[in-house]
Amino acid sequence: MKFLDIGEVAAATGIQPSALRHYEKVGLISSVSRHGLRRQFPPEVLMQLQLVAMGKSAGFSLEEIAAMFGRNGMPEVPRAALHARADDLDRQIHELEALRDTLRHVADCPAPTHLECPTFRRLMDVAGRRRKASRQARGRG
Amino acid sequence: MKFLDIGEVAAATGIQPSALRHYEKVGLISSVSRHGLRRQFPPEVLMQLQLVAMGKSAGFSLEEIAAMFGRNGMPEVPRAALHARADDLDRQIHELEALRDTLRHVADCPAPTHLECPTFRRLMDVAGRRRKASRQARGRG
DNA sequence: GCTTGACCTCAAGTTGACTTCAAGTCGCAA
DNA sequence: TTGCGACTTGAAGTCAACTTGAGGTCAAGC
Numbered sequence: 001m002k003f004l005d006i007g008e009v010a011a012a013t014g015i016q017p018s019a020l021r022h023y024e025k026v027g028l029i030s031s032v033s034r035h036g037l038r039r040q041f042p043p044e045v046l047m048q049l050q051l052v053a054m055g056k057s058a059g060f061s062l063e064e065i066a067a068m069f070g071r072n073g074m075p076e077v078p079r080a081a082l083h084a085r086a087d088d089l090d091r092q093i094h095e096l097e098a099l100r101d102t103l104r105h106v107a108d109c110p111a112p113t114h115l116e117c118p119t120f121r122r123l124m125d126v127a128g129r130r131r132k133a134s135r136q137a138r139g140r141g
Numbered sequence: 142m143k144f145l146d147i148g149e150v151a152a153a154t155g156i157q158p159s160a161l162r163h164y165e166k167v168g169l170i171s172s173v174s175r176h177g178l179r180r181q182f183p184p185e186v187l188m189q190l191q192l193v194a195m196g197k198s199a200g201f202s203l204e205e206i207a208a209m210f211g212r213n214g215m216p217e218v219p220r221a222a223l224h225a226r227a228d229d230l231d232r233q234i235h236e237l238e239a240l241r242d243t244l245r246h247v248a249d250c251p252a253p254t255h256l257e258c259p260t261f262r263r264l265m266d267v268a269g270r271r272r273k274a275s276r277q278a279r280g281r282g
Numbered sequence: 283g284c285t286t287g288a289c290c291t292c293a294a295g296t297t298g299a300c301t302t303c304a305a306g307t308c309g310c311a312a
Numbered sequence: 313t314t315g316c317g318a319c320t321t322g323a324a325g326t327c328a329a330c331t332t333g334a335g336g337t338c339a340a341g342c
Contacts, residue, residue: 007318017319018301026299036308037320050265054240057233059200061298068244082248089241092198093234099195100230103209106216107223124191148288158289159331167329177338178290202328 003032003040013049028052028066058089098123144173144181154190169193169207199230239264 006017015023023029024039029048031039048069055065067077068085102123109117147158156164164170165180170189172180189210196206209226210216216223243264250258 005319016301019299021320022300034320037306038308038318039320047265051243054236054243054265057200057236058240059198063298069247079248082244086241086244086248089237089244093237093241095195095198096230096234096237099199100227100234102192102195103223103227103230106210107220107227124188124195146289157331160329162290163330176289178336179288179338180290204328 003035003042004045005035006039006041009041009045009049012046013053015049023049023052023062026062026066028062059092144176144183145186146176147180147182150182150186150190153187154194156190164190164193164203167203167207169203200233 004012006020009015009020010017020029021039024031029041029045029052032042033040051069052062052065055068056062060068068082102120105117105119105123109119145153147161150156150161151158161170162180165172170182170186170193172182174181192210193203193206196209197203201209208218209223243261246258246260246264250260
């Protein structure tokens with residue numbers, strides 16, 4: 001089987017070796033053996049790093065990602081928890097949509113002050129209500 | 142006109158006074174005057190903080206948010222830039238949707254290893270391609 | 283007039299996610 | 313067998329976004 005040096009993984013993913021070592025230290029990925037001192041990564045690590053990248057861009061911490069996918073890329077968390085995560089994401093997506101719409105609105109609305117524009121206020125309201133709901137759901141701000 | 146003490150703003154928004162001072166320091170909000178030493182915030186600050194919260198939850202840095210909305214809650218950035226931001230958000234939303242679907246999939250798919258499941262691979266592919274596109278667009282990871 | 287409590291400033295500390303550094307190790311080609 | 317370069321380690325540094333702490337100020341109520 002062909003294993004990968006840290007440098008090869010770095011080259012394939014664009015992630016710095018130092019970051020990969022960091023990921024290994026916190027348990028996001030693991031090397032299977034050593035060639036001398038050098039870590040040897042199994043090819044699956046590339047897919048795991050894909051998952052890590054997705055999780056990061058979703059705003060999850062490395063710790064949260066580790067909890068979602070474990071060190072081998074398989075979820076170690078009960079189904080219900082994963083679904084709860086997915087629900088969180090849904091909320092976050094709606095918030096992002098509100099922000100996107102707000103941005104488009106302020107770009108195009110000719111009103112002198114947006115604070116008086118009903119469309120604007122409605123958008124903000126949506127976001128505010130969402131945030132409240134998600135705070136209840138998981139104690140985040 | 143009724144102005145707000147930092148404590149009132151904190152109570153109304155759930156944001157810590159220390160954070161509000163920090164926001165003022167980095168130019169996200171501004172107080173209009175002082176009552177003795179105490180900052181007096183105009184009521185509009187509440188809406189501005191709403192915008193800040195939206196931006197944060199969208200993963201923007203305070204600096205980026207300041208660039209989007211300025212210190213008075215009005216965009217100081219040309220229309221085209223705002224639309225570009227909105228397009229970024231669209232990309233991010235699609236990524237989040239992919240992650241959400243991936244999560245739901247791993248929660249429900251009975252396959253022993255997801256790395257072999259075509260649905261899973263397709264989801265990952267989508268995310269990979271999106272990330273590449275968004276890297277091109279704005280030099281993020 | 284004095285206390286109280288909410289504010290003030292400035293500096294230092296914290297957390298997460300890394301990066302950088304110095305000093306060392308190893309495999310491979312010459 | 314020696315030298316090169318890609319790796320190794322652990323510790324320290326960096327950055328954003330705050331929080332905490334120490335010591336100070338002020339307006340209002342008693």
